[in-house]
Amino acid sequence: MPCRLIISDIDGCISPEESVPWDFDPFLEFCRQVHPAATGQGELPPMTLCTGRPQPYVEALCKILDIRLPVICESGAVLYTLKDNRACYGPGVTADKITGLRAIRCFVEEQILPRHLGTLLQFGKEAQISVYCPDPQVLPGIGKLVANFASQRGGPELIINASHYYLNISLGGVDKGSAIAHILQEFGIDRAHAAGIGDTIGDLPIRQHVAFFACPSNSVPAIKEVADYVSPYPMMRGMLDILKRPELKRE
Numbered sequence: 001m002p003c004r005l006i007i008s009d010i011d012g013c014i015s016p017e018e019s020v021p022w023d024f025d026p027f028l029e030f031c032r033q034v035h036p037a038a039t040g041q042g043e044l045p046p047m048t049l050c051t052g053r054p055q056p057y058v059e060a061l062c063k064i065l066d067i068r069l070p071v072i073c074e075s076g077a078v079l080y081t082l083k084d085n086r087a088c089y090g091p092g093v094t095a096d097k098i099t100g101l102r103a104i105r106c107f108v109e110e111q112i113l114p115r116h117l118g119t120l121l122q123f124g125k126e127a128q129i130s131v132y133c134p135d136p137q138v139l140p141g142i143g144k145l146v147a148n149f150a151s152q153r154g155g156p157e158l159i160i161n162a163s164h165y166y167l168n169i170s171l172g173g174v175d176k177g178s179a180i181a182h183i184l185q186e187f188g189i190d191r192a193h194a195a196g197i198g199d200t201i202g203d204l205p206i207r208q209h210v211a212f213f214a215c216p217s218n219s220v221p222a223i224k225e226v227a228d229y230v231s232p233y234p235m236m237r238g239m240l241d242i243l244k245r246p247e248l249k250r251e
Contacts, residue, residue: 003045003248004193005069006037007180007206010051010061010201011217013239017164026236031065037250044243045250048072048183050176050196050206052168054124055080055087065071068182075202076171076179077127091182092174093127100156101171105129107149108169112142122166129169139167139247161175163200177205195248197239199223212247 010216011017011087014030036042047065049058050072062082072090078086087251089098105121113119116138122130133139139162146169150158150179157172186196190234196206199219207226214229216238224230231238242248 001192001211003212003250004189005045005184005187006195006197006248007042007049007050007210008047008174008197008239009199009206010053010058010196012164012235013197013216014049014061014236016235017166019223023236026240030236030239033240043250045195050180050198050203051075052128052130052163052202054078054122055126056124063160066097069187072179072183073177073207074125075168075174076126076176076205077171077174079179079182089127090174090179092178093171096169097156098127099176100150100153101127101129101169102106103153104146104150104156104158104169107109108146111147116142127171128176131167131169133164133167134165136162136165140213143167143169163202168202170215175205176202177209180209182207197242212245214242214245216242 013140015022033044034047037044037046038142046069048069048071052075055073055078058071068083070079073080076090077093078087079090119133122132131142143160143190147160159170159172161168191209191210194210195212196210198206199215201222212228215223215227216231216234231241233241
């Protein structure tokens with residue numbers, strides 16, 4: 001089926017998740033390919049982003065890549081559109097859930113961060129909490145503490161999962177999948193005409209809402225198992241390889 005939309009994660013795909021410089025040459029080539037797609041002049045269909053990153057970070061990438069469709073931030077909790085500079089909560093986010101999430105944020109700041117050297121909250125998030133730790137082995141234990149605290153206070157329901165260096169604490173019923181479904185419906189795009197790219201467990205909702213799903217070689221095993229194509233190259237070089245696939249050609 002012809003592709004009308006590409007939905008891509010950022011960390012581990014477009015950019016490295018580690019605190020290192022981007023690989024500039026392949027990124028520049030990526031920009032050259034994505035820019036004409038935004039205006040309907042290139043071979044690729046338009047692209048949007050679906051990430052756990054906060055809105056200001058994603059806004060900057062939208063300007064660099066000329067992405068004009070709504071993008072998904074904070075793993076579906078926030079939607080942002082560059083053309084009108086509008087950010088809003090994603091489907092399923094309520095005032096009560098935000099209040100509960102703020103209590104959990106205080107718990108993380110007061111009870112968890114002081115106990116783990118180098119562990120930090122990712123700034124800039126409104127409806128999700130991301131905890132960075134240079135030692136990923138610590139993250140599952142932190143996740144259990146957060147889940148116990150939420151249970152004891154009576155909610156909100158949480159989805160807790162780890163990427164390479166981050167523990168992402170998301171609101172139940174709010175994820176990349178619910179936001180993707182919203183965007184596909186808004187623009188009248190069927191799943192059969194959508195493609196996705198991701199690299200971690202948090203990208204499984206992308207897989208579930210697209211007909212063709214690919215991943216770079218640095219992806220976790222669970223993602224590789226469900227991918228239609230696994231690139232032999234990592235991160236941005238893997239992205240460039242994936243964009244050559246016939247399944248991603250514009251209709």
